[in-house]
Amino acid sequence: MNKCEITFGKMKWENPVTVASGTFGLEYAELFDLSQLGALTTKTITPEPKVGNEPQRIVETEAGLLNSIGLQNPGVDEFIKTYLPEYRKFDTNLIVSVSASSVNEFANLVKKLDTQLGIDAYEINISCPNVENEGIAFGTDPEIVFDLTKKLRAVTEKTLIIKLSPNVTSITDIAKHAESAGADGLALINTLYGMAVDVEIRKPKLHNIIGGYSGPAIKPVALQNVYKVAQAVHIPILAMGGISSVNDALEFIIAGATAVAVGTYNFVNPLGTLDIIEGINEYCISHNISYKNLIGSIQT
Amino acid sequence: MYFKKIPVLKIEFINDEYFVLRFRDKELTQNIKPGQFFQIKDPDPTFPLLPRPFSVYEVEDDRLSFLIKIVGESTNNLSLLEEGHIIQLLGPLGNGFPLVQNKKVLLASGGIGYAPMPYLEQKLKESRNEVIFYHGGRSSNDLFCYNVLNCTEDGSCGHAGLVTEYIEKCFDSITINVVYACGPEPMLKTIVQMCSERNIPVCVSLERVMACGVGVCCGCVIKIKENDSIVYKKVCKDGPVFDGAKVVWDE
Numbered sequence: 001m002n003k004c005e006i007t008f009g010k011m012k013w014e015n016p017v018t019v020a021s022g023t024f025g026l027e028y029a030e031l032f033d034l035s036q037l038g039a040l041t042t043k044t045i046t047p048e049p050k051v052g053n054e055p056q057r058i059v060e061t062e063a064g065l066l067n068s069i070g071l072q073n074p075g076v077d078e079f080i081k082t083y084l085p086e087y088r089k090f091d092t093n094l095i096v097s098v099s100a101s102s103v104n105e106f107a108n109l110v111k112k113l114d115t116q117l118g119i120d121a122y123e124i125n126i127s128c129p130n131v132e133n134e135g136i137a138f139g140t141d142p143e144i145v146f147d148l149t150k151k152l153r154a155v156t157e158k159t160l161i162i163k164l165s166p167n168v169t170s171i172t173d174i175a176k177h178a179e180s181a182g183a184d185g186l187a188l189i190n191t192l193y194g195m196a197v198d199v200e201i202r203k204p205k206l207h208n209i210i211g212g213y214s215g216p217a218i219k220p221v222a223l224q225n226v227y228k229v230a231q232a233v234h235i236p237i238l239a240m241g242g243i244s245s246v247n248d249a250l251e252f253i254i255a256g257a258t259a260v261a262v263g264t265y266n267f268v269n270p271l272g273t274l275d276i277i278e279g280i281n282e283y284c285i286s287h288n289i290s291y292k293n294l295i296g297s298i299q300t
Numbered sequence: 301m302y303f304k305k306i307p308v309l310k311i312e313f314i315n316d317e318y319f320v321l322r323f324r325d326k327e328l329t330q331n332i333k334p335g336q337f338f339q340i341k342d343p344d345p346t347f348p349l350l351p352r353p354f355s356v357y358e359v360e361d362d363r364l365s366f367l368i369k370i371v372g373e374s375t376n377n378l379s380l381l382e383e384g385h386i387i388q389l390l391g392p393l394g395n396g397f398p399l400v401q402n403k404k405v406l407l408a409s410g411g412i413g414y415a416p417m418p419y420l421e422q423k424l425k426e427s428r429n430e431v432i433f434y435h436g437g438r439s440s441n442d443l444f445c446y447n448v449l450n451c452t453e454d455g456s457c458g459h460a461g462l463v464t465e466y467i468e469k470c471f472d473s474i475t476i477n478v479v480y481a482c483g484p485e486p487m488l489k490t491i492v493q494m495c496s497e498r499n500i501p502v503c504v505s506l507e508r509v510m511a512c513g514v515g516v517c518c519g520c521v522i523k524i525k526e527n528d529s530i531v532y533k534k535v536c537k538d539g540p541v542f543d544g545a546k547v548v549w550d551e
Contacts, residue, residue, distance in 0.1 A: 025516035027537075030301045043516075051532055058511050058519035060350050065511060072518040072532070215349055244346075267350055267511045268341070270303055270390065 004291040009159030009184030011093045013038035015277045020240045020263030021097035039093035044125045047109050049075035059196050059205040064215025066194045068208035088118035099125040114156050127165030127190035129212045139165040142177040149181035163187040172232040179233045187238040189222045215264040216242045230256020246279025256296040307384045322365045329364050333396030334420035335541045338389045339513040348374045355416040369412040394540045403477035407433040410483025411442050436463025464490045492544035502544035508535040523548035
């Protein structure tokens, strides 16, 4: 029996676990029934196809992964034609991650997707560190976040989740602006800026020099961001940042997250999400606490 | 594609640089194409974080093995495992080599590029191909089998010099229909060049740093010529085997 159902914006989730955008795809349907996840989150979709950044795009570091993929994706038209029908086959919520290079482009992209069946939420990626003039360019200015959220609120009734960057001075300020402009929820964190150098040739290991850092190393950073934002807003938080175990997921939930997303760990163990779903449920039973009461139950 | 945690059947050291990791599993061994690979990781230490991709070396009934060169922490950790230790495998992954029939084919490998060749050779022979096999290494440490034409750069065993020099001589004396190659990229580049001069189709198996191994993360892309443009293809899913003539080699 699953006692961990949640409401996230206008969505009902059977369990509080999804995947982080860009770390998961339909390829994994060969391994397990993706309907078992509380929600599916797509790779970020942009108005036009994106070829992505010049390789080298990934480097493993001491305790995580650096990437500079550059939002490689087929574009919204191809997504609607080829990928969306496949996603619709799974009986769970679908969160479509989107990015664009202007407020109007964002609005047109969401409008276009809103004509399609089977989408339950949009995750607004204003925090990708690997593309110029979009992504993070929006996510670091509270006023722009407010304007963008307001504009998107006007074009869709669906659950609107703003994905926040940790690479800012005050994440709570940005979170509050997204909330007051009508966001239904927040997703945090996106990757941290990171870099690695090959000392033999004295060159950066990533072609783009600087990339996004993810994995277990960033978990404490993500956790304090989630904790701070949870204190500052009333809308639900989808937490991510190095979650690799049930214990990791519980830390975020206790710190104030309503739901959690597994990212880099999908590459380590593609079935890890299922263990986390089961483990959260078992924790609630063994600790005799409802999931709803577990959220933000941290004693300070 | 399967994701399984299974015990190590056996570890056999070839020398201080190379070892063979053996497993036994009915499911995993069902439909493996030569040139496909598995993402392998010891789940016990958290770091190194990601699994590493290894070409399938040999498949026989329910036995599956990988030829591994110790190049860093992950491969060193794998070499130290004890029999019975539980290891996670994800695969088979990638496209594998396209097989021909009733042809005269040349297998060309260098160093650890030998790994996918024995299983490829077996499948090509089952399809009634005549197989010629050239392998090169820096020294005798990089040689694995006496039944192939071996070359070493230091002349410590087999023919002295680069394997590509002997392949060129082979092209000049025998008509080869298809070439299958795996090894260091300068070697592959030379072989592709020689093949294009002679109009011989050549399949190359490439290696890149990977994260997911299944086509999700887009981390392992290389440049491929497609029609009149250059596109990114994923080594893990679109490859690791590519038409050598279409690969845009790194500078």
